[in-house]
Amino acid sequence: GQQLNQSPQSMFIQEGEDVSMNCTSSSIFNTWLWYKQEPGEGPVLLIALYKAGELTSNGRLTAQFGITRKDSFLNISASIPSDVGIYFCARTPDSNYQLIWGAGTKLIIKP
Amino acid sequence: NAGVMQNPRHLVRRRGQEARLRCSPMKGHSHVYWYRQLPEEGLKFMVYLQKENIIDESGMPKERFSAEFPKEGPSILRIQQVVRGDSAAYFCASSPAAGYTGELFFGEGSRLTVL
Numbered sequence: 001g002q003q004l005n006q007s008p009q010s011m012f013i014q015e016g017e018d019v020s021m022n023c024t025s026s027s028i029f030n031t032w033l034w035y036k037q038e039p040g041e042g043p044v045l046l047i048a049l050y051k052a053g054e055l056t057s058n059g060r061l062t063a064q065f066g067i068t069r070k071d072s073f074l075n076i077s078a079s080i081p082s083d084v085g086i087y088f089c090a091r092t093p094d095s096n097y098q099l100i101w102g103a104g105t106k107l108i109i110k111p
Numbered sequence: 112n113a114g115v116m117q118n119p120r121h122l123v124r125r126r127g128q129e130a131r132l133r134c135s136p137m138k139g140h141s142h143v144y145w146y147r148q149l150p151e152e153g154l155k156f157m158v159y160l161q162k163e164n165i166i167d168e169s170g171m172p173k174e175r176f177s178a179e180f181p182k183e184g185p186s187i188l189r190i191q192q193v194v195r196g197d198s199a200a201y202f203c204a205s206s207p208a209a210g211y212t213g214e215l216f217f218g219e220g221s222r223l224t225v226l
Contacts, residue, residue: 006153033214042115042202042217043154088153098167099144099215101153 006089006102014110019076021105023089028069033090033099034061043088047074076107084109113138115205115218116185123224130190130197132221136205143186144204144215145171145178154202160186193225 006023013019023032031050035043047058049065049072056063062075076083089102116135124130136143141162146154156170160180171178175193180186190197200222204215 040219042117042204042219044217045214048214090154098156098159098170099154101155103153104151 004089004091004100004102006105008105009103010106010108012108012110013079015079015081017079019079019083019107020073021087022071022073023091023102024071025091026070029091030069031092032063032065032072033092034063034072034074035088035090036085037088037104038085046087079107079109081109083107115140115203115216117201117203117218117221119221120219121222121224123226124193125226126194127192130193130223130225132188132190132201132203132223133185134188134203134205134218135185136203137216140205140207140216142206143180144206145186145188146202146204148200148202148220157188157201190223193223195225198223198225 004023004025033048034046036046037043046061047056047063049056049063052065052069053067054065060077065072072089084107086104086106088104090099115137118133122130134143143160145157147157148154158171158178159167160178162180163182175191177189200220202217202220204217206215
């Protein structure tokens with residue numbers, strides 16, 4: 001259906017560690033988007049993916065559109081304190097413009 | 112180049128009152144989307160508008176909620192006779208007129224608290 005399963009729900013990591021999160025869907029689709037939301041703010045687009053297998057980087061962030069078109073992952077290398085926030089995956093279904101959102105992965109960096 | 116502007120940032124209403132949330136899209140954008148977000152949850156689509164036109168309101172409750180995007184002025188999300196369950200963050204996003212690619216630009220949100 002239209003659900004996105006995003007995991008993990010939250011992550012507690014040390015500064016400097018690498019982070020990996022992913023999203024899966026039961027149906028195929030054409031676009032994967034990764035957004036970050038900081039407390040009290042709106043989501044900000046990090047990376048957009050449009051083709052199966054596509055691997056895209058944005059600084060320390062890397063995201064890939066799965067070959068099956070049903071999943072995507074987001075990696076953050078060498079995390080820093082400003083990486084804290086909630087990361088959302090989102091996708092557009094084949095025949096609609098509505099964005100479907102995952103429930104988010106909350107990233108917390110331990111002091 | 113101003114981004115998507117939403118106001119008010121915070122709104123407190125008592126049950127039964129009306130809430131009006133405003134959104135001005137980015138310059139050059141003529142498509143507006145409204146989303147609702149409950150604490151610890153992702154965003155839920157409510158309504159998609161173009162100037163003077165509601166394109167899709169399938170995510171918006173049939174009663175008490177309405178949205179408009181007039182020829183002049185901001186888009187308005189209106190909630191009548193608010194109830195406690197309406198307490199949420201309401202985000203507006205905009206996109207350019209041509210070639211929607213899923214890259215929405217979001218405002219900072221309006222946080223509604225119903226007492």
